[in-house]
Amino acid sequence: MRALIAALVLGCTMLITPMALAESPPEPDTADSEAQDAQEDAATERATQFVGVEGPEAESVPGGALMLAAYAIVWVLLFLFLLRIRGLQRQTAEELERLSAQIRASEDR
Amino acid sequence: MSGTRQSGSSTVWSLLLFATLALFAATLYAIFIVAPVEQQMGIVQKIFYFHVPSAYAMYIGFGVSAVGSAVYLLKRDPRWDALGVAGAEVGTLFCLIVLLTGPLWARKAWGVWWTWDPRLTTTLLAGMIFAAYLALRSMGDAGEVEKRFAAGLALFGLVDLPLIHYSVQRWRGVHPTVITGKGGGLESEMYWTLGLSFIAFTGLAALLIWARASVERQREESARLRLELMHR
Numbered sequence: 001m002r003a004l005i006a007a008l009v010l011g012c013t014m015l016i017t018p019m020a021l022a023e024s025p026p027e028p029d030t031a032d033s034e035a036q037d038a039q040e041d042a043a044t045e046r047a048t049q050f051v052g053v054e055g056p057e058a059e060s061v062p063g064g065a066l067m068l069a070a071y072a073i074v075w076v077l078l079f080l081f082l083l084r085i086r087g088l089q090r091q092t093a094e095e096l097e098r099l100s101a102q103i104r105a106s107e108d109r
Numbered sequence: 110m111s112g113t114r115q116s117g118s119s120t121v122w123s124l125l126l127f128a129t130l131a132l133f134a135a136t137l138y139a140i141f142i143v144a145p146v147e148q149q150m151g152i153v154q155k156i157f158y159f160h161v162p163s164a165y166a167m168y169i170g171f172g173v174s175a176v177g178s179a180v181y182l183l184k185r186d187p188r189w190d191a192l193g194v195a196g197a198e199v200g201t202l203f204c205l206i207v208l209l210t211g212p213l214w215a216r217k218a219w220g221v222w223w224t225w226d227p228r229l230t231t232t233l234l235a236g237m238i239f240a241a242y243l244a245l246r247s248m249g250d251a252g253e254v255e256k257r258f259a260a261g262l263a264l265f266g267l268v269d270l271p272l273i274h275y276s277v278q279r280w281r282g283v284h285p286t287v288i289t290g291k292g293g294g295l296e297s298e299m300y301w302t303l304g305l306s307f308i309a310f311t312g313l314a315a316l317l318i319w320a321r322a323s324v325e326r327q328r329e330e331s332a333r334l335r336l337e338l339m340h341r
Contacts, residue, residue: 047285048285048286050147050149050150050157050295050299051148051149052147052148052298053145054148061153061217063151063152063153066156066214066217067152067156067213069213070156070209070210073206073210074163074210077206081198081317085320085324088328092324092327095331096331099331099335099338100334103338
């Protein structure tokens with residue numbers, strides 16, 4: 001009988017103690033949750049598709065001016081690079097001509 | 110024999126030039142007439158058709174520079190060094206175009222001119238590495254040591270190129286992923302316009318590298334003659 005009572009006490013202790021010690025699940029931290037939401041928003045806000053417009057469009061930032069500036073930059077930079085190549089070519093050709101003349105002159109001596 | 114090769118080379122050059130000009134005309138028509146205005150960003154999205162192929166041309170330039178530099182380090186042939194210089198210059202030109210046209214789009218799309226996004230930062234880094242290469246090579250007549258050091262710098266710059274390409278996928282950023290990501294991509298007209306622009310910019314990059322390498326080879330020849338004259 002004593003053994004039975006002891007077993008019951010032990011069993012109850014083993015059942016009740018973990019339940020008593022168990023903590024209720026922590027309340028979700030609102031700051032962490034907001035940070036996670038913000039990260040997910042950043043990922044979903046990244047453009048993953050370009051879609052053609054339907055109907056009239058209204059823009060606050062002057063997109064047309066920005067676009068024209070971008071295309072102007074491309075053409076101006078390309079033109080300047082071509083001018084640089086042309087300048088280098090002319091300069092090198094003149095120097096080659098001068099050096100060849102000097103070599104010919106030194107051979108004639 | 111040399112004259113025949115020069116004539117053939119000149120014909121290829123002329124054909125490439127004509128094809129590139131025709132492609133640019135077709136690309137501009139497609140950008141402004143065929144491709145629709147983007148729904149969210151409006152007309153400023155059309156920067157995309159020159160911005161992205163410029164980035165691609167930048168890869169070509171820097172890639173050619175790295176290959177030229179690697180072969181120069183192995184063979185010490187000045188023709189490969191000339192290719193390295195030409196690639197670096199053309200790559201830097203297109204890098205500058207990318208870094209200037211991007212902020213104009215970003216001002217409209219993101220509300221800021223610049224942000225330290227991984228792709229923007231790695232592109233700036235590549236530009237700075239190859240600008241250092243060009244600064245090193247522009248200091249008078251580069252000697253053998255300068256050429257070898259610059260070649261090493263070009264190979265170091267090459268490491269940054271995959272970082273630019275995959276940064277947008279590997280790290281969180283705000284740069285669009287319409288081509289490289291898993292997004293909805295482009296509308297059909299936008300897709301073909303971009304494809305046409307890619308081909309036109311490939312031709313342009315090839316022409317510019319060709320022209321610049323040709324001038325650099327002449328400069329090498331000039332330096333050689335100067336040395337020959339000094340030793341007489």
